[in-house]
Amino acid sequence: MQGISFAQEPDPDLRTLNSGEPFSFAWQPNTEPDLAGYRIYISGTSGQYTYGAANAYTTVGLSADPGSGPHTITMAGTYFFVVTAYDTEGFESDPSNEVTAIILPTANNPSAPKELKKKTMRKL
Numbered sequence: 839m840q841g842i843s844f845a846q847e848p849d850p851d852l853r854t855l856n857s858g859e860p861f862s863f864a865w866q867p868n869t870e871p872d873l874a875g876y877r878i879y880i881s882g883t884s885g886q887y888t889y890g891a892a893n894a895y896t897t898v899g900l901s902a903d904p905g906s907g908p909h910t911i912t913m914a915g916t917y918f919f920v921v922t923a924y925d926t927e928g929f930e931s932d933p934s935n936e937v938t939a940i941i942l943p944t945a946n947n948p949s950a951p952k953e954l955k956k957k958t959m960r961k962l
Contacts, residue, residue, distance in 0.1 A: 842921040842934040857944040862907025868923040914943035
């Protein structure tokens with residue numbers, strides 16, 4: 839599978855966004871005649887994905903301009919994405935390169951305060 843990137847970004851492999859801010863992906867199309875579509879996978883850990891239709895973050899059908907979006911994520915954190923192509927028989931390609939999205943907390947969707955995290959952990 840050819841490389842995935844964030845659409846129309848100066849750094850196609852890394853995107854920093856506010857919680858809920860939309861983003862889109864782009865990739866080079868697969869040219870095999872039995873291509874059925876694409877699957878995008880998401881993980882909280884770099885390089886660790888569970889593949890297969892039931893585990894895809896989203897599935898994208900065929901179009902003249904391969905890509906997907908807009909998407910939004912509201913929970914602050916770092917997220918990793920890859921894309922695969924799948925064919926009419928259900929076979930899936932190897933994953934693309936990985937891209938990273940850093941989602942920043944906002945007033946409406948903050949991450950847990952550090953003090954709260956410390957107070958909830960007690961020594962036994």
